[in-house]
Amino acid sequence: MAKGKVTFNTDICKGCELCIDVCPVNIIVMDESMINVKGFHPATVIEMEKCIGCGNCAITCPDSVIKVERF
Amino acid sequence: MAKGKVTFNTDICKGCELCIDVCPVNIIVMDESMINVKGFHPATVIEMEKCIGCGNCAITCPDSVIKVERF
Amino acid sequence: MINEKVICAGFGGQGVMKMGQIITYSGMMENKHVSWLPSYGPEMRGGTANCAVMVSETPIGSPVITNDATAVIVMNLPSLVKFEENAAPGSRILVNSSLIEQKVSREDVEAFYIPCNEIALELGNAKVANMVMLGAYLQLANPVKIETVFKAMVKVFGENKAKFMPMNEEAIKKGMEIVKEQIK
Amino acid sequence: MINEKVICAGFGGQGVMKMGQIITYSGMMENKHVSWLPSYGPEMRGGTANCAVMVSETPIGSPVITNDATAVIVMNLPSLVKFEENAAPGSRILVNSSLIEQKVSREDVEAFYIPCNEIALELGNAKVANMVMLGAYLQLANPVKIETVFKAMVKVFGENKAKFMPMNEEAIKKGMEIVKEQIK
Amino acid sequence: MTIVYDKSKGLTDAELHFCPGCTHGTVHKLVAEVLIELDVLDRSVGVVPVGCSALSYDYFNCDMQQASHGRAPAVATGIKRVNPELVVWTYQGDGDLASIGAAEIVHVAHRGEKITTIFINNAIYGMTGGQMAPTTLIGQKTTTSQDGRTVEHSGRPLKVAEMLATIDGAKFVERVSVDSPANIRKTKKAIKKAFELQLSGEGFGIVEILSTCPTNWALTPRDSIKWLRDNMMPYYPLGNLRSPEEAK
Amino acid sequence: MTIVYDKSKGLTDAELHFCPGCTHGTVHKLVAEVLIELDVLDRSVGVVPVGCSALSYDYFNCDMQQASHGRAPAVATGIKRVNPELVVWTYQGDGDLASIGAAEIVHVAHRGEKITTIFINNAIYGMTGGQMAPTTLIGQKTTTSQDGRTVEHSGRPLKVAEMLATIDGAKFVERVSVDSPANIRKTKKAIKKAFELQLSGEGFGIVEILSTCPTNWALTPRDSIKWLRDNMMPYYPLGNLRSPEEAK
Amino acid sequence: MSKVLMKGNEAIAEAAIRGGCKFFFGYPITPQNELPEYMSRELPKNGGVFLQAESEVAAINMVYGAAGAGGRVMTSSSSPGIALKQEGISYIAGANLPAVIVNIVRGGPGLGGIQPAQSDYNQVTRGGGDGDYKMPVFVPANLQEMVDIMMEAFDIADYYRNPVMVVGDGMIGQMMEPIEFKKPVPRELPVKDWITNGTKGERNPNIINSLFLEASDLENHNLAAQEKYADMVKNETRVENYNMEKPELVLTAYGTTSRICKNVIAEFKKEGIEIGLIRPITVWPFPHKAFEDIPESAKGILVVEMSQGQMIDDVKIANNGRLPIGFHGRSGGMIPDPQDIILKVKEMLGGVK
Amino acid sequence: MSKVLMKGNEAIAEAAIRGGCKFFFGYPITPQNELPEYMSRELPKNGGVFLQAESEVAAINMVYGAAGAGGRVMTSSSSPGIALKQEGISYIAGANLPAVIVNIVRGGPGLGGIQPAQSDYNQVTRGGGDGDYKMPVFVPANLQEMVDIMMEAFDIADYYRNPVMVVGDGMIGQMMEPIEFKKPVPRELPVKDWITNGTKGERNPNIINSLFLEASDLENHNLAAQEKYADMVKNETRVENYNMEKPELVLTAYGTTSRICKNVIAEFKKEGIEIGLIRPITVWPFPHKAFEDIPESAKGILVVEMSQGQMIDDVKIANNGRLPIGFHGRSGGMIPDPQDIILKVKEMLGGVK
Numbered sequence A, B: 001m002a003k004g005k006v007t008f009n010t011d012i013c014k015g016c017e018l019c020i021d022v023c024p025v026n027i028i029v030m031d032e033s034m035i036n037v038k039g040f041h042p043a044t045v046i047e048m049e050k051c052i053g054c055g056n057c058a059i060t061c062p063d064s065v066i067k068v069e070r071f
Numbered sequence C, D: 001m002i003n004e005k006v007i008c009a010g011f012g013g014q015g016v017m018k019m020g021q022i023i024t025y026s027g028m029m030e031n032k033h034v035s036w037l038p039s040y041g042p043e044m045r046g047g048t049a050n051c052a053v054m055v056s057e058t059p060i061g062s063p064v065i066t067n068d069a070t071a072v073i074v075m076n077l078p079s080l081v082k083f084e085e086n087a088a089p090g091s092r093i094l095v096n097s098s099l100i101e102q103k104v105s106r107e108d109v110e111a112f113y114i115p116c117n118e119i120a121l122e123l124g125n126a127k128v129a130n131m132v133m134l135g136a137y138l139q140l141a142n143p144v145k146i147e148t149v150f151k152a153m154v155k156v157f158g159e160n161k162a163k164f165m166p167m168n169e170e171a172i173k174k175g176m177e178i179v180k181e182q183i184k
Numbered sequence E, F: 001m002t003i004v005y006d007k008s009k010g011l012t013d014a015e016l017h018f019c020p021g022c023t024h025g026t027v028h029k030l031v032a033e034v035l036i037e038l039d040v041l042d043r044s045v046g047v048v049p050v051g052c053s054a055l056s057y058d059y060f061n062c063d064m065q066q067a068s069h070g071r072a073p074a075v076a077t078g079i080k081r082v083n084p085e086l087v088v089w090t091y092q093g094d095g096d097l098a099s100i101g102a103a104e105i106v107h108v109a110h111r112g113e114k115i116t117t118i119f120i121n122n123a124i125y126g127m128t129g130g131q132m133a134p135t136t137l138i139g140q141k142t143t144t145s146q147d148g149r150t151v152e153h154s155g156r157p158l159k160v161a162e163m164l165a166t167i168d169g170a171k172f173v174e175r176v177s178v179d180s181p182a183n184i185r186k187t188k189k190a191i192k193k194a195f196e197l198q199l200s201g202e203g204f205g206i207v208e209i210l211s212t213c214p215t216n217w218a219l220t221p222r223d224s225i226k227w228l229r230d231n232m233m234p235y236y237p238l239g240n241l242r243s244p245e246e247a248k
Numbered sequence G, H: 001m002s003k004v005l006m007k008g009n010e011a012i013a014e015a016a017i018r019g020g021c022k023f024f025f026g027y028p029i030t031p032q033n034e035l036p037e038y039m040s041r042e043l044p045k046n047g048g049v050f051l052q053a054e055s056e057v058a059a060i061n062m063v064y065g066a067a068g069a070g071g072r073v074m075t076s077s078s079s080p081g082i083a084l085k086q087e088g089i090s091y092i093a094g095a096n097l098p099a100v101i102v103n104i105v106r107g108g109p110g111l112g113g114i115q116p117a118q119s120d121y122n123q124v125t126r127g128g129g130d131g132d133y134k135m136p137v138f139v140p141a142n143l144q145e146m147v148d149i150m151m152e153a154f155d156i157a158d159y160y161r162n163p164v165m166v167v168g169d170g171m172i173g174q175m176m177e178p179i180e181f182k183k184p185v186p187r188e189l190p191v192k193d194w195i196t197n198g199t200k201g202e203r204n205p206n207i208i209n210s211l212f213l214e215a216s217d218l219e220n221h222n223l224a225a226q227e228k229y230a231d232m233v234k235n236e237t238r239v240e241n242y243n244m245e246k247p248e249l250v251l252t253a254y255g256t257t258s259r260i261c262k263n264v265i266a267e268f269k270k271e272g273i274e275i276g277l278i279r280p281i282t283v284w285p286f287p288h289k290a291f292e293d294i295p296e297s298a299k300g301i302l303v304v305e306m307s308q309g310q311m312i313d314d315v316k317i318a319n320n321g322r323l324p325i326g327f328h329g330r331s332g333g334m335i336p337d338p339q340d341i342i343l344k345v346k347e348m349l350g351g352v353k
């Protein structure tokens, strides 16, 4: 399995949760612990090591919040 | 063969000649000897006895100039 | 001083618009002030057609002729009925007597009757009836030189119609002759 | 003589429009002159929302509040920043201190800080933060009777929301209490 | 002695102003005859467009409205929604219906308005003196395509019937021609069916009629018929594209 | 370490004003990515409509024009005719394109204008607060069909792609959806093909994209995706309706 | 009847229904959307029909057809949408059809903005349609007046067989005020024997039309319309003269702007300065007489508009050179600030002293 | 250059091409059809593009796009067609785009007729589009002047980044007069660095737009436009003062109507009565100063229009109450008769003596 890394531009996340549904390894959650400047709980990744770098979340995010790298 | 009779409301004929082409027995001609109030040579029938009363001329005439009877 | 205001009227296809344009064009070629104003209707074909022509040595105000026409040229009956009243007192009305049996009813104008279609047919081309009438008008009013008219004609009809010019010229001359007889 | 000019401001979803409408409706029920004027933007959802409410014993001229608000109610920080200046000297600014850490910078007005969201959560319903604030305002300005407000509330929320009324009433009362302490 | 054909009672006494041999007149007769045969003339409202038939409110023996250019379908919608008992129809040219009025015709079809449209496709703008229409054929010369229409500049002619037939609410769509007595009779049948569809409340019906414009085609009326047959009919196939049976 | 995905250089730094989860944003990215991949961004002019994307001139990193409601195709025509070297595209919602702009979209297709249209079908008017669109589904509740759209009152929803595919000049017509990563990738492919068609000068291309409007559908973004899949996709079949091969 | 609190757009809709409106054809546009939305819900319950048209152009032509068929019909829109309706309005006027058009004005030009504005005064009083037509244009200043006028509007349209326009700015559309629906004084309305509702074999065909190819026919048609317009000028001109007994200066403004002016007047009263207000309630016909009647005490007129100055033309015509005219305008959705008006008034009073 | 005899519509087209027009988008309508027809034939020969749009609405929006892309572009139409263009014109003005719009006016309202008229004065000077926009409106009286203006129009549009309208009545469109194509005085035109012709990677994106959601932005946008309009008023106002040395009465008329007035003046001269004429060549900006400058000798102003009275409003504003104003108008395609004008003048002279 490829290894991936996702980075969120947390400030502009609108908390729509669309990225959650498309992650094949179910590692995206909303960070209930924080509210960003826009007033939303932004998306974040738990267990980054599981990420396969498929890019589904990034292509799905309407607001280009997510950057995905693979190594 | 049925016998027909055609009557032209000569005053409103526009001399378009469309009726000539559709007469199966070729009896419609333009009356070159007269000009109607609209300035046209109106259509008329020669050899009325040949008329079969098919109504082709009448249904074709855009200006409802022609009345067709059958007997 | 030339200050012609001519109405040319007839039905579509009689060439009244061209007639007016030739006069206008000739005037321009002689550096006179001119204008040509057509009537235009929803049915721009068929029906009646007419235009107002001005040829003047001074600038033209309104291109519209009201009741001050110096000449009224009518090629069919409805035109006579409609435009008779536009002739100024003392002016001329030119009637195409081939198609108009009726006479001019006014007393205060000069009336001329030219059998344009018959003359045209005599000349061998029914289409030059308007040129016959034009000749008659030119003879009477003389606002421009006849040579200018012959040149203008080519412009108005287009160079590619040049071969018809001799016939047109002949028709104009015939028209001039005919009306000369009437003046006598 | 009552002549209240209230700005209610917050972000969409905080219920500031309803808050304003309840005041307005109550005023009308008590036969006062009232008006309610919302701001409206291209994104009518999200973003900020605010309305201007008038309750007066004389007819209302302009429904617009410029710098003559008798009370400014702000539920979030951008609203405080934006509307602080609209408060008339000597008037009141009511701040939702749950979401706004900043203090009112003006000296010529009375400032009150009500932790609406926290109180609402304490009451068990995060959605009644606006009612807590409404209570605080009513306590301070008292433009209409509290019973009228309870009646108006039913109208504004709709009969089918009647079951939420006790909670709303409670929130209002709580708001009144809290601010009473501050006055002391 | 039986009368085989006489001027329809659905028409007034006014003389048509159309040019000699223009098949607008032919279609006028057919519409009038159908309204009489269906016995709906006295509850019928026709909407005429801007175009050579702009004056046709004077020719039909029923209530009429004159509509702004392209908007006859909207006007008809207004009439029908006010009074669904009325038999409402529009009569439109190809400039009117296919060009400026494209949105309005698409949307009566889309809404399935219970009206009937008679669409005269003569591949040109008649009234204004022969400009290119969306239906003008490739190579056809008009006053705004003086070297003939080209695909590169203006695309291929719009097939209105085919386009509208994709819309669910257009329950009857047929293309006909008035180039021969047989086709004129078929045209009448199509018009009748379209009106019957309205009477049964099924939806929108349109009859596209290939028609001539001798004046602006610069052909005699007789040659115009031939031109229509040789040029328009191959590009615009006749036939029914949608009928209630099929729609089910 | 390779970058799998990052914000497209075809977009500016401006934050999108769309509601959370609105797939307008998704499509914006795809268009920007395609313009970059085809290396035409710097000779591209986008035309945005009146609708939720009215402000999108701020989001694309190329020259932009804001068009009046429904007329983006006409505006694009003007641009392309002035400068055929430009890569011209319109971005339109279903109110804009299918309702008020029906004539304009039909006629760019009819003329075969060499432009590309991105058509966002979200079955509702977004910007104005959720009114019925021509694409609103039967039974769907909107602020102007509060008991749900009915066939009797408003007809069945308009299938724009099917309608335009009947027009010769529309050389590329495809319907896609952005409900899943796979479909998003297909959408991008379709957009790319449509632009390639423009580059090869073949004619008009349009991609109809089934999209969500969580705000006016009154659903969460995630439920909106589901609603799109369950309700829109069955009525609006995905797929290519016209492509250059087929057109030949 | 007791008072209700309603949002302007909804109040307009309700008043229209109570005024006898049965048919609505319109197209969404901010800031008037609540109006069609209310209609879509309520008209069917009242035996009417609401239809969302494919565009403003289609909507106004549906109104034409519906009015011609005898329906009591209206449409509503906002500035750019009204621009699109100009041809249709001209047709409706040309064909002598009764219809009501509501215009909730926003800032322009072009797409502009959606905030309240009065920059369509020219559009509504001079029109962008072709020809010499006119229509009564009402510009109420509060919801009660708006509602009163809406309830009357359909009668006025029917009475004259003419379109009637009712104009509010975005503020009027969005705000809430208590209103009471009061039946207007009934008018004796002519029988609609000219409508296209089918001859039923009982009469000659009726024709709805604005085409007159003969110039003289068209002129006569226009002259007949002029007579109708003269009647409107005589009977329908409305104006409020406020504090006009002995004003030192006269403000003139309409719609919500006039309310701001009233605040200004109240401020001046505190200082003992009397400022008057002429508030046109119809901007066509324009209340010329109110300006002729300005007392000698007045030293000038200050026109206040939410535009760069459009009504000012009519004020100049009405004033006919008598008094100095000043102008204060804001645009694009900016609302005049009472303080600015006060300054301007003081400047004018100082300037002419 | 020598004179040529051309039909008005064709002369306009030729002058436009010589004035640098490269793009034409229009839709057929009588009485201006010869104009697009000429363009369809001649523009391609001059490296330009003619496109018949699907409607007037599409045409004006194509103009918007083309102007935004840097094309020198025009459209033409007649009254109801111009009504349909109102929204588009407002957008063009709102987005600061240069374009030329020709309007060959016919009788209205509605479908009206196709004979010459001037009943769209309000439409062209006050617009039916939304917002506070303005554009120079030229109303030449003969073909030479029409042609001169057309050759300049594109420069004026480019100079101000503003739409320009050129108006004739049906007569101007249909008549023939000798004309000479004379190059206008060249203007220094600003570089079009704002157009959407692709960034080429060399600059930031250009945006063509009229949307400003922030009220203050939209107001500033409007204020900037007002400055531009003020420049136009200063620099582009045109008028002919004819026989204005010592007139007993002043006629005012524009376009072909003014020519009829000149005939009237000639008639009066014969009687030794001096009548003047103020002939606006631009109706916006309106030549106010010409009216201020009317000599003391004048006893009144007679406005002559082919309408029921529309320019009269601007005359009243310009006159500012100074002189009595009379009106003579014909409409629907009827052309004022010099005799009627003479009678009216005599009545006014008698009336004030």
Ligand SMILES: Cc1ncc(C[n+]2csc(CCOP(=O)(O)OP(=O)(O)O)c2C)c(N)n1
Binding pocket: E050, E051, E052, E053, E069, E092, E093, E094, E095, E096, E097, E120, E122, E124, E125, E126, E127, E128, E133, E213, H027, H028, H029, H030, H056, H080, H081, H084
């Ligand atoms: C808004 C508007 N635009 C244009 C016109 C001019 N016009 C009159 S008829 C017509 C089109 C005629 O063509 P078509 O619809 O094909 O009908 P036909 O005359 O061929 O029967 C046009 C463009 C108009 N009257 N109104």
Ligand SMILES: Cc1ncc(C[n+]2csc(CCOP(=O)(O)OP(=O)(O)O)c2C)c(N)n1
Binding pocket: F050, F051, F052, F053, F069, F092, F093, F094, F095, F096, F097, F120, F122, F124, F125, F126, F127, F128, F133, F213, G027, G028, G029, G030, G056, G080, G081, G084
């Ligand atoms: C001429 C005109 N009519 C109406 C409007 C109001 N309006 C703004 S956006 C819009 C439609 C939005 O719907 P859609 O095109 O489906 O786009 P979405 O907002 O859903 O993306 C309308 C009707 C306008 N601005 N101009």
Ligand code: SF4
Binding pocket: A008, A012, A013, A014, A015, A016, A017, A018, A019, A020, A042, A043, A060, A061, A062, A063, A064, A065, A066, F021
């Ligand atoms: S899809 Fe994007 S905007 Fe939505 S929650 Fe995920 S990161 Fe945030």
Ligand code: SF4
Binding pocket: B008, B012, B013, B014, B015, B016, B017, B018, B019, B020, B042, B043, B060, B061, B062, B063, B064, B065, B066, E021
């Ligand atoms: S078809 Fe009719 S109009 Fe034509 S020639 Fe025959 S009778 Fe006359």
Ligand code: SF4
Binding pocket: E017, E018, E019, E021, E022, E023, E024, E052, E122, E126, E127, E212, E213, E214, E215, E216
């Ligand atoms: S112009 Fe053409 S369509 Fe019109 S009446 Fe004449 S022949 Fe018929």
Ligand code: SF4
Binding pocket: F017, F018, F019, F021, F022, F023, F024, F052, F122, F126, F127, F212, F213, F214, F215, F216
């Ligand atoms: S209103 Fe709908 S379409 Fe518009 S941004 Fe919000 S979710 Fe998207």
